[in-house]
Amino acid sequence: MSKTRVYELAQQMGIDNKELMARLAALGEPVTNHMAVLEDSVVKALTAPAQQPTHKEVSQEEVRVKPTLIRRRAKVVETPESEAVEAAAPVEEPVQEAPAAAAPAKDVAEEPKKPVRDPGRAIIIEAAPKPAPPQAPAAAKPAPAAETKPAAPAAKAPETPVEAKPAAPAASEAAKPAEKVEAPAQAPQAPAAAQPAQPAAPPKVEAQPEQASPTRAKILGRVEIPIPAQRPAERREYQRPANGERPAPRPGMPRGVERPGTERPAPRTGERPAGAHPRTDRPAPLAPVELPLGGDDRRKGARKPAPAGGTDYAKNGKKGAPATKGKKEAFKKPDLMDKRERVFEPGPRSKGKKRGVEKVQIGKKTEITVPKAIKRIIKISESITVGELAKRMGIKATDLIRALMKMGVMATINHPLDFDTATILATDFGYEIENVALDVEEMLEAEPDAPESLQKRPPVVTIMGHVDHGKTSLLDAIRETNVIAGEAGGITQHIGAYDVELNGRKITFLDTPGHEAFTAMRARGAKVTDIVILVVAADDGVMPQTREAVNHSKAAGVPIIIAINKIDKPEANPTRVKQELMEFGLVAEEWGGDTIFVEVSAKKRINLEALLEMVLLQADVLELKANPDKAARGTIVEAKLDKGRGPVATVLVQEGTMKVGDYFVAGVHYGRVRAMQNDRGEKVPAAGPAMPVEVIGFTGVPDAGDIFVAMGDEKQAKEIANHRQMKLRESELAKHSKLSLEQLYEKIQKGEVKDLNTIVKGDVQGSVEAVAESLRKLTTAAIRLNVLHASVGAITETDVNLASASNAIILGFNVRPEVKAAALAEKEGVDVRLYNIIYDAVDDIKKAMEGLLEPTFKEKYLGRAEIREVFSVPKVGNVAGSYVTDGKIVRNAQVRLLRDNVVVYEGKLSSLRRFKDDVKEVASNYECGMSLENYNDLKIGDIFECFEMEKVAGKL
Numbered sequence: 022m023s024k025t026r027v028y029e030l031a032q033q034m035g036i037d038n039k040e041l042m043a044r045l046a047a048l049g050e051p052v053t054n055h056m057a058v059l060e061d062s063v064v065k066a067l068t069a070p071a072q073q074p075t076h077k078e079v080s081q082e083e084v085r086v087k088p089t090l091i092r093r094r095a096k097v098v099e100t101p102e103s104e105a106v107e108a109a110a111p112v113e114e115p116v117q118e119a120p121a122a123a124a125p126a127k128d129v130a131e132e133p134k135k136p137v138r139d140p141g142r143a144i145i146i147e148a149a150p151k152p153a154p155p156q157a158p159a160a161a162k163p164a165p166a167a168e169t170k171p172a173a174p175a176a177k178a179p180e181t182p183v184e185a186k187p188a189a190p191a192a193s194e195a196a197k198p199a200e201k202v203e204a205p206a207q208a209p210q211a212p213a214a215a216q217p218a219q220p221a222a223p224p225k226v227e228a229q230p231e232q233a234s235p236t237r238a239k240i241l242g243r244v245e246i247p248i249p250a251q252r253p254a255e256r257r258e259y260q261r262p263a264n265g266e267r268p269a270p271r272p273g274m275p276r277g278v279e280r281p282g283t284e285r286p287a288p289r290t291g292e293r294p295a296g297a298h299p300r301t302d303r304p305a306p307l308a309p310v311e312l313p314l315g316g317d318d319r320r321k322g323a324r325k326p327a328p329a330g331g332t333d334y335a336k337n338g339k340k341g342a343p344a345t346k347g348k349k350e351a352f353k354k355p356d357l358m359d360k361r362e363r364v365f366e367p368g369p370r371s372k373g374k375k376r377g378v379e380k381v382q383i384g385k386k387t388e389i390t391v392p393k394a395i396k397r398i399i400k401i402s403e404s405i406t407v408g409e410l411a412k413r414m415g416i417k418a419t420d421l422i423r424a425l426m427k428m429g430v431m432a433t434i435n436h437p438l439d440f441d442t443a444t445i446l447a448t449d450f451g452y453e454i455e456n457v458a459l460d461v462e463e464m465l466e467a468e469p470d471a472p473e474s475l476q477k478r479p480p481v482v483t484i485m486g487h488v489d490h491g492k493t494s495l496l497d498a499i500r501e502t503n504v505i506a507g508e509a510g511g512i513t514q515h516i517g518a519y520d521v522e523l524n525g526r527k528i529t530f531l532d533t534p535g536h537e538a539f540t541a542m543r544a545r546g547a548k549v550t551d552i553v554i555l556v557v558a559a560d561d562g563v564m565p566q567t568r569e570a571v572n573h574s575k576a577a578g579v580p581i582i583i584a585i586n587k588i589d590k591p592e593a594n595p596t597r598v599k600q601e602l603m604e605f606g607l608v609a610e611e612w613g614g615d616t617i618f619v620e621v622s623a624k625k626r627i628n629l630e631a632l633l634e635m636v637l638l639q640a641d642v643l644e645l646k647a648n649p650d651k652a653a654r655g656t657i658v659e660a661k662l663d664k665g666r667g668p669v670a671t672v673l674v675q676e677g678t679m680k681v682g683d684y685f686v687a688g689v690h691y692g693r694v695r696a697m698q699n700d701r702g703e704k705v706p707a708a709g710p711a712m713p714v715e716v717i718g719f720t721g722v723p724d725a726g727d728i729f730v731a732m733g734d735e736k737q738a739k740e741i742a743n744h745r746q747m748k749l750r751e752s753e754l755a756k757h758s759k760l761s762l763e764q765l766y767e768k769i770q771k772g773e774v775k776d777l778n779t780i781v782k783g784d785v786q787g788s789v790e791a792v793a794e795s796l797r798k799l800t801t802a803a804i805r806l807n808v809l810h811a812s813v814g815a816i817t818e819t820d821v822n823l824a825s826a827s828n829a830i831i832l833g834f835n836v837r838p839e840v841k842a843a844a845l846a847e848k849e850g851v852d853v854r855l856y857n858i859i860y861d862a863v864d865d866i867k868k869a870m871e872g873l874l875e876p877t878f879k880e881k882y883l884g885r886a887e888i889r890e891v892f893s894v895p896k897v898g899n900v901a902g903s904y905v906t907d908g909k910i911v912r913n914a915q916v917r918l919l920r921d922n923v924v925v926y927e928g929k930l931s932s933l934r935r936f937k938d939d940v941k942e943v944a945s946n947y948e949c950g951m952s953l954e955n956y957n958d959l960k961i962g963d964i965f966e967c968f969e970m971e972k973v974a975g976k977l
C-alpha cells in the first residue's frame with residue numbers, strides 16, 4: 022500500500038516532526054529522521070489518539086482512506102444512528118465503554134457544569150438541534166447499559182480531558198454522539214442553566230451597590246458642611262466606576278444592575294444623584310446627594326436674583342455668613358441686588374424695609390407744599406386768565422376748568438376771569454384774591470388845592486326842558502346875541518359847548534341839551550354842570566320831560582333856574598308854570614321861595630341878559646372856584662373823527678390850564694395837544710377852568726364823559742392809556758365770553774360767532790389809529806370786528822399773507838399796495854380796499870358787516886281762497902273747488918288751511934288748476950281747484966291762506 026513518512030504524518034496531524042518522532046518513540050517505534058517510513062499500524066496508533074482533541078472524525082477517515090474519503094465519512098457522521106452503529110461496529114471490545122460514554126452524556130444534561138468547560142463545543146451543540154429527536158432513542162439504548170454499569174468511571178472521564186486521552190478511542194468517540202444527542206435537550210434549558218451557571222459574576226455586580234451604600238452612609242455624615250461634602254462625593258464617583266467597570270461590560274447582566282453602573286459618570290454634572298434617587302428604595306442615599314446640591318443652589322440663587330427675592334437673599338446670607346469667606350462675598354451680591362430692587366420697585370418691595378419707606382416719604386414731602394398765608398393771597402389786576410390763576414395756585418388748569426364747569430362756565434385756559442369769579446374759584450382752593458389793579462383814577466385824582474390858589478371860574482350851564490319848549494332856540498339866541506354883541510365876523514363852530522360873556526364874566530353853555538346827555542355824562546362820573554336852566558314853555562306848562570329834568574337836576578344836586586319861554590306868545594301863562602312847578606318844590610322868590618324864575622323869549626330875544634345875570638348870580642352863590650395854575654383836568658364833552666384832522670374832542674377844562682404841547686390821557690386814549698380852538702374857530706394857546714376847547718392830538722376818539730388829564734410826559738400817558746385799554750378789553754371779553762357761555766346752546770344752534778378781520782394801513786399814524794378805532798367801534802353782538810394789524814406804510818406781501826391766512830380785508834388809506842403784494846392779493850383772492858376818506862371806509866365795512874348778518878325771513882301775505890266744494894278724484898285725492906276771495910293764490914307758495922280760524926295744516930299746494938289747466942297763480946275773484954300735499958281732509962268752508970317767506974337782509 023502507500024507509504025507514510027514521518028514528516029507527512031506530522032503535517033497531517035499538524036504537529037512538528039520532532040513531536041511526532043517523540044510520540045513514535047513513546048509507542049516503541051523510534052525513527053531516526055523525518056523521512057522514515059512508517060507502518061500503517063503505527064500510523065493508526067498515532068493518528069487515533071492524536072485526532073481526538075481536535076478533529077476526531079477526520080482522524081478516523083485518515084485512518085481508513087485518504088483525505089478525500091474523509092469527507093464521505095463526514096457525511097456519515099451527520100446520521101448519528103449509522104455513526105453510532107459504525108462507531109460500535111469496528112471496535113468490538115470497547116462496546117462496553119460506549120454506554121459508559123453515554124452515561125456521562127446523560128449526566129451532562131443533568132450537570133450543567135461540564136459543557137461549560139468547552140465553550141466551543143457548546144457552540145456546536147447549538148448549531149445541531151435537529152438531530153436531537155432521532156438521537157434520543159440512541160441515547161436511550163445505551164442508557165440501560167449505563168444503568169447496569171457503575172457511573173463512577175464515567176464521572177471521572179469528563180472532569181479532566183487529560184484523563185480521557187488515555188481512555189479507549191471507542192469510548193471517546195462514543196462520547197461525542199452522546200453529547201450531540203443531549204445537546205438539543207440542553208438548548209432550551211440553556212437560559213435556565215446559564216443563570217445558575219454564571220451567578221459567580223452577578224453576585225459581584227450586586228455586591229457593588231451594597232458596597233456603595235456604606236460609602237454613602239459616610240456622606241450622610243457630612244451634610245452640615247457642603248463644600249467638604251462635595252469632595253467625598255467626587256471621590257466616591259471616581260471609585261464607583263473603578264468598582265463597577267468589571268461587571269458593567271459583561272453581557273447578560275440584569276438591567277437593574279447595569280443602570281447604576283452605566284450612570285456613574287452622570288454624577289459629575291451634579292444632577293445625576295437627584296435623578297438616581299427615585300430608583301433606590303433607600304431614602305438614606307438621597308440626603309447626602311441633596312445636601313451638596315443645597316450648596317449649589319445657594320450659588321445659583323446668587324446668580325438668579327429674581328425668583329429668590331430680597332428676603333430669600335437675606336435668609337441665605339444669614340445662614341451662610343458664619344460658614345466661609347466665600348459666603349461673605351456671596352452675601353454681598355444679593356445685598357447689592359436688593360438695593361437695586363429698592364430703586365426700581367419702591368412700592369411693593371419697600372414693604373417692611375425702612376430705606377424704601379423713607380425714600381417714598383421724601384418724595385411725598387416734596388409734592389405737598391403748604392404755602393404761607395401771605396402766599397395764599399393772589400393779587401390780580403381786575404382780571405386774570407384761567408391758566409394764570411391755576412399757575413398761581415399751583416394746581417392744574419384742567420382742575421380749574423373743571424371747577425368752572427361745575428359753576429356752569431365753559432372756559433378755556435385763556436379765558437379771563439373777573440375779580441368776582443376768580444374770588445369764588447380761589448376760595449374753593451383755599452386762596453384769596455386781592456385786586457391790586459392800578460387805580461388810575463386814584464392816581465389821577467386831583468389833589469385838593471390850597472384856598473389861596475383857587476380863583477373864580479365861569480359857571481357851566483346845561484339847558485334842559487321838554488320837547489319843543491325852545492331849548493335849542495334859547496341856546497342859539499343866547500349865543501347869537503353874544504356873538505353879535507361881541508366878536509363880529511367869527512365863524513360859529515359847533516363843538517358841543519361854548520361860552521358867552523356878559524359884563525366881563527364868562528358863562529359856559531354845554532351845547533347838548535336834554536337831560537339824557539346830562540345824565541349820561543353823570544353816569545360816566547363826569548360832574549360838569551354847575552347850573553341847570555330848565556326851559557318851560559309858557560304856553561305849554563310843565564310836561565313829563567320837564568318833570569324828569571327836575572328830578573335829574575335835583576338828583577345831581579345842581580341848582581335850577583327856570584326859564585319860562587315863549588312869553589311872547591299871547592297864550593303864554595307864566596303864572597300857571599310857576600304854580601305847576603311848585604309841586605316840585607320850585608317856588609318863585611316872589612312867592613317866598615328861592616327858585617329863580619326868568620320869563621324869556623328865545624324867539625324875540627326877550628330877557629336873555631336877565632337870564633345870564635341870574636346865572637352869574639347863582640354862580641356867585643355857588644362860589645365856583647378852581648386853581649388855574651396846575652396841570653389841566655377836564656371832561657370830554659364831545660368827540661368825533663374829523664375827516665382831515667383825525668380824532669378831535671371838545672374838552673371842558675375844569676381845573677388847571679391846558680396848553681398846546683401838553684401830553685394827556687383821556688379814557689383809554691392818550692395824546693399830545695397839537696392845537697386847540699374855541700367854539701368860534703379861534704386857535705387858543707391855553708385853556709383855563711370852565712373853558713371849552715376843541716383839542717387835536719388824540720390817538721383815538723374818546724367817549725363823551727371821559728376824564729381828560731394832562732400828563733407830564735408821553736410815557737406816563739401811554740402807560741395809563743394802555744392799562745385802561747387792557748382793562749377794558751378784558752372786561753369786555755369777559756362780559757362777552759360770559760354771555761356766550763350762558764347762551765352756549767343758542768350759539769351752537771345759530772352757528773359760530775362771526776368775525777370780520779381787517780388790516781389797516783395808512784400814510785400817517787394818526788389816520789391809521791383813527792380808522793382802527795372807528796372799526797373797532799363797529800363791533801356788535803352779532804359780528805366782532807377785529808383789527809389784526811394797523812401800521813403806517815404801503816401794503817406789503819406780508820400784509821397780504823396775513824390777510825390770506827386770517828381771511829381778512831385790507832384797508833388802505835392814501836397808500837397803495839406794492840406790485841408784488843397786489844399780484845399776491847389777486848392770486849390769493851385777498852380783498853384790498855383803498856380809500857382816501859375814512860368815512861367811506863367805515864361805511865363800506867358797515868355794509869360788509871351787514872352782509873355777514875344772517876338774513877331774516879318775514880312772512881308775506883299773498884291771498885286767501887275759500888273752499889266751495891270738495892271733489893274726490895281717483896289717484897289724486899280730494900280737490901277743493903275754491904274761490905279766491907283776496908289777493909292771489911300762487912302755485913309754489915306756502916299755504917295754510919284754516920278751519921274756524923284755526924290752522925289745521927300748513928304746507929304746499931300739490932296742484933293749482935283753472936278748469937283743467939295747471940296755472941302758476943290765480944287772482945282774486947276767480948275760481949280754482951286746489952289740492953294739498955299729503956293732506957286730504959278738506960271741508961267746505963275751509964280757508965286757504967297763501968303766503969311766502971321773504972328774505973330780509975340783516976342790519977347792524
Ligand SMILES: Nc1nc2c(ncn2[C@@H]2O[C@H](COP(=O)(O)OP(=O)(O)OP(=O)(O)O)[C@@H](O)[C@H]2O)c(=O)[nH]1
Binds near residue numbers: 488489493621624
Ligand atoms: N313864539 C315862540 N316860539 C318859540 C320860542 N322859542 C322857540 N320857539 C319855537 O318852538 C319850536 C321849538 O323850538 P326848539 O328850540 O326846537 O325847541 P327844543 O326844546 O329845542 O326842541 P327839541 O330840540 O325837539 O327838544 C320852534 O319852532 C321855535 O321856533 C319863543 O320864544 N317864542
